[in-house]
Amino acid sequence: MQRFGEKLRALREQRHLSRRELAEALGYLSQGHMYDIEIGKRKPTLEFALKVADYFGVSLDDLVRDEREV
DSSP states (O other), X not given: OOOHHXXXXXXXXXXXXXXXXXXXXXXXXXXXXXXXHHTTSSOOOHHHHHHHHHHHTOOHHHXXXXXXXX
16 A cells, blocks of 8 residues: 555655755645655645645545555
8 A cells, every 4th residue: 555655755756856845845844844754754734735736736535545445
């Protein structure tokens, strides 16, 4: 199962963005906070998840759904 943080990291790396660049683009998170979300140490807020979905042009469902769910 891919979690939100793993999907976030994959999207960020596909765009060749550093954590710092993405944090700045989203407007409020530090790169350390971004790392904590990517490794699952912190859970994203709904506001953050919505910003990520909008930034990458994906649905919130795509970010949080387990691919095995029907």
